[in-house]
Amino acid sequence: MSNVRVAGVGLTPFGSTPERTGRDLFAEASIKAFEDSGVPRDDVDALLYGNFMGELSEHQGHQGPLMAEAAGIQAPATRYESACASSGAAVRDAVMRVRNGEDDVVLVGGAERMTNLGTAGATESLAIAADDLWEVRAGTTFPGAYALMAQAYFDEFGGEHEDLAHIAVKNHENALTNDKAQYQRAIEVADVLEAPQVSSPLGLYDACPISDGAAAVVLTSEEYADEHDLEAPVAITGTGQGGDRMALHDREHLARSPAAREAGAEAYADAGVDATDVDLAEVHDCFTIAEVLALEALDLEPIGEGITAARDGRTTADGETPINLSGGLKAKGHPVGATGASQIAEVAKLLAGTHPNSSAVEEATTGVAHNAGGTVASATVHVLEVVE
Amino acid sequence: MTDPETGVQDAGFDDWLDATEEGDAYYLECANGHGSLPPRRVCPDCGSTDLEEVPLPETGVIETFTVTHVPTPAFEDDAPYATAVADFGPVALTGQVVGIDLDAIETGLEVALEITVSETTGKRVIGFSPV
Numbered sequence: 001m002s003n004v005r006v007a008g009v010g011l012t013p014f015g016s017t018p019e020r021t022g023r024d025l026f027a028e029a030s031i032k033a034f035e036d037s038g039v040p041r042d043d044v045d046a047l048l049y050g051n052f053m054g055e056l057s058e059h060q061g062h063q064g065p066l067m068a069e070a071a072g073i074q075a076p077a078t079r080y081e082s083a084c085a086s087s088g089a090a091v092r093d094a095v096m097r098v099r100n101g102e103d104d105v106v107l108v109g110g111a112e113r114m115t116n117l118g119t120a121g122a123t124e125s126l127a128i129a130a131d132d133l134w135e136v137r138a139g140t141t142f143p144g145a146y147a148l149m150a151q152a153y154f155d156e157f158g159g160e161h162e163d164l165a166h167i168a169v170k171n172h173e174n175a176l177t178n179d180k181a182q183y184q185r186a187i188e189v190a191d192v193l194e195a196p197q198v199s200s201p202l203g204l205y206d207a208c209p210i211s212d213g214a215a216a217v218v219l220t221s222e223e224y225a226d227e228h229d230l231e232a233p234v235a236i237t238g239t240g241q242g243g244d245r246m247a248l249h250d251r252e253h254l255a256r257s258p259a260a261r262e263a264g265a266e267a268y269a270d271a272g273v274d275a276t277d278v279d280l281a282e283v284h285d286c287f288t289i290a291e292v293l294a295l296e297a298l299d300l301e302p303i304g305e306g307i308t309a310a311r312d313g314r315t316t317a318d319g320e321t322p323i324n325l326s327g328g329l330k331a332k333g334h335p336v337g338a339t340g341a342s343q344i345a346e347v348a349k350l351l352a353g354t355h356p357n358s359s360a361v362e363e364a365t366t367g368v369a370h371n372a373g374g375t376v377a378s379a380t381v382h383v384l385e386v387v388e
Numbered sequence: 389m390t391d392p393e394t395g396v397q398d399a400g401f402d403d404w405l406d407a408t409e410e411g412d413a414y415y416l417e418c419a420n421g422h423g424s425l426p427p428r429r430v431c432p433d434c435g436s437t438d439l440e441e442v443p444l445p446e447t448g449v450i451e452t453f454t455v456t457h458v459p460t461p462a463f464e465d466d467a468p469y470a471t472a473v474a475d476f477g478p479v480a481l482t483g484q485v486v487g488i489d490l491d492a493i494e495t496g497l498e499v500a501l502e503i504t505v506s507e508t509t510g511k512r513v514i515g516f517s518p519v
């Protein structure tokens with residue numbers, strides 16, 4: 001089976017650009033990805049594109065062909081919608097297409113336009129990732145659902161808001177050097193603790209921002225990379241996906257993410273690695289508590305202990321396993337449909353030594369990208385390794 | 389009840405709200421004893437299509453809760469309000485905690501179902517009131 005090479009990546013700045021259309025954002029990301037890869041547009045066999053709320057934010061469905069046009073490629077294009085895991089799911093299918101020989105070159109990515117909706121509109125749009133009848137109509141918001149998990153975690157395993165605050169502080173610190181990040185400013189624990197409450201126990205600084213942005217990645221087969229002398233030292237060597245019941249109240253555990261555990265186990269086995277091999281990870285920290293649940297699901301921390309990982313320095317840039325060196329969703333931003341592909345881009349750059357924070361992980365050979373949808377009713381995990 | 393704004397009725401869900409308002413709340417039980425919420429044709433646990441309406445236990449216990457200060461527009465005038473997951477045994481439900489000080493809500497609190505309405509939209513909302 002062929003390794004799937006990351007030939008090039010492109011990101012727009014993540015942030016607030018309410019006037020920019022999704023097609024404009026994705027065009028920019030794709031131009032950068034093609035420039036980075038040196039792969040001609042003519043060679044692309046397919047576009048797999050992630051987007052979540054396009055109908056609500058842009059009155060635009062059927063975005064696949066639109067984005068192929070925006071990227072200047074003549075190839076079949078399909079949109080993937082899996083809430084916040086939309087482009088993670090697209091990457092997974094792209095990997096499988098290249099592996100099975102169906103395609104040699106795939107453009108995979110995603111975009112989201114959100115800030116034009118305003119806070120209320122974006123809150124409403126994000127909420128549709130939950131069960132409309134049984135959760136949203138009871139007043140559940142996206143932060144509210146994660147708050148239910150945070151409270152359940154505190155009740156079951158202990159921990160307090162201050163522990164979570166250290167996660168936000170760490171991810172902001174990491175974003176200082178990332179010129180694509182929405183927040184390139186340091187915060188302190190006190191800032192998190194004193195911020196206005198959004199949904200107790202989570203406050204404004206426990207939450208990722210509402211963001212506009214796009215990500216694009218050019219994936220190729222190993223044969224194509226060799227034949228065309230591409231500089232593509234990093235491969236996606238493992239892919240996994242997990243699923244869970246839609247509504248949080250239908251889960252067996254309110255403070256765990258079995259879908260992410262399933263996705264992680266599958267991706268580790270696929271790559272032939274285990275959690276002890278992981279040198280760094282980009283995990284889905286839409287809220288501070290989400291990073292805790294992700295670390296535990298990926299076996300990077302024992303169940304019930306992930307809450308102290310940032311506070312005790314295990315996941316900081318100088319720690320044993322740096323987590324979210326890009327700044328994570330928390331500080332880099334979370335344009336929903338672009339997030340999974342952007343994580344792949346960050347991990348690939350960190351491993352290739354081309355990321356501003358690569359110096360924190362100079363010897364790194366193995367990285368993981370974890371992308372979650374809704375309250376983790378969907379999850380994809382990818383393992384990336386240096387192969388050249 | 390048909391939604392006055394959209395003209396849409398959600399069969400199964402609205403029927404459940406009607407029944408619950410009458411004091412006849414139920415859940416669906418399959419031949420293997422798995423509980424689930426309507427509308428549903430297939431048991432999500434085992435795939436059984438033999439589902440029966442069974443009375444919901446009178447009381448449940450709050451498993452986790454949150455007080456939301458930043459709501460969706462549909463609950464703009466309701467904030468701050470508490471949402472909780474309550475375990476009723478065969479099924480768990482998400483609802484708003486009513487009839488209690490927001491500060492007094494805690495995990496383990498025993499509650500009964502009480503259909504309330506959104507102050508913002510007047511639409512029915514699943515509520516939990518302490519017993």
Ligand SMILES: [Zn+2]
Pocket residue numbers: 418419420421422431432433434435436
């Ligand atoms: Zn069953």
